[in-house]
Amino acid sequence: MRPAHRNATPGMVTAVDRGRYTCVVGDDERIVVAITARELGRKAVVVGDRVDLVGDVSGQEGSLARIVRVHPRTSVLRRTADDDDPVERVIVANASHLMIVTSIADPEPRPRLIDRCLVAAYDAGMTPLLCLTKSDLGDPAELRRRYAPLDVPTVATSLDDDARAELQGTLRDRTTVLVGHSGVGKSTLVNSLVPGSDRAIGEVNVVTGRGRHTSSSAVALQLPQGGWVIDTPGIRSFGLAHVDPGAFIEAFPDLAAETERCPRGCTHSSAESECALDDAVAERRLDGERVESYRRLLASRERQSGD
Ligand SMILES: Nc1nc2c(ncn2[C@@H]2O[C@H](COP(=O)(O)OP(=O)(O)OP(=O)(O)O)[C@@H](O)[C@H]2O)c(=O)[nH]1
Ligand SMILES: [Zn+2]
Secondary structure, three states: OOHHHOOOEEEEEEEEEOOEEEEEEOOOOEEEEEEEOHHHOOOOOOEOOEEEEEEOOOOOOOOOEEEEEEOOOOOEEEEEOOOOOOOEEEEEEOOOEEEEEEEOOOOOOOHHHHHHHHHHHHHHOOEEEEEEEOOOOOOOHHHHHHHHHHOOOEEEOOOOOOHHHHHHHHHOOOEEEEEEEOOOOHHHHHHHHOOOOOOOOOOEOOOOOOEOOOOOOOEEEEOOOOOEEEEOOOEOOOEOOOOOHHHHHHHOHHHHHHHOOOOOOOOOOOOOOOOHHHHHHHOOOOOHHHHHHHHHHHHHHHHHOOO
8 A cells, every 4th residue: 555545535436427526435424526546547436436535535615535446346237338339337336236217107118128137237246126117107017927037126106105115115224226218217216215316307208208318427325214326327228248148047037947948058049949938938837028038138149249
């Protein structure tokens, strides 16, 4: 350790904006703005990172600290812009849970996006949760049924119910990243969980079903009852170029059991003629849409590798 850094102050990064890192520091939880020290090189510092700070850590108006160290991460949530994008981005570090936020309607649920987020959660070593918003606009039963075989905890919410209390209990004393398609009501959720957080509420575009782009990077917010939620910008897709396709099956435990009957070397893609997944669908042990979703993920990878 360089002597100058022996007295470095620990903090946690809560927001990143154009090279400025907002950190929460000390028992008084003061907000300190920092830049990264040159010695960190090109190492990315992301929301959720535990860092050591030197320089002016007073947090006073106009003060600027320097991040000199990033502590080892307990989890790393990654995403690629597209499946064929070689550039992977670390979105959030050190979160334990990934809450996939989906609306029952307006915009319509997108199970394939949910499945991608599940793959990303398992890849990151995070525990997934499903939050079904706008349950006043439709019946969450269908989605619950589809994801029931996965043992992923599911909470349904609406604007005016006490499901929020259930959600608060679920999120207490954990660090949970919220991901979801634009317009599903993530900001609305965060505002109700963290009073005063003032996340901008977008209007859903009637034509495209997409929300207005209101936020551009992840932000960590402290929950009044303890714990953190990390809000991320609305996404349209969740690129998985960084995940080994062999690991996709982890997000499909309902399918995994059936694939044990496959012939040796079966890739389970739709091109396989003896894949046990087809029998399982034909014999109604599996939901055809689950198999379809898994195979789409595999196919998106084959295209990428040029097969
Ligand atoms: N009916 C109904 N509408 C909701 C509910 N939650 C949010 N909305 C509405 O859905 C629209 C989008 O909500 P936001 O909270 O901005 O959605 P978002 O996911 O943060 O969207 P982005 O900011 O684009 O990422 C707003 O008009 C909300 O008022 C709900 O439970 N029920
Ligand atoms: Zn197979």
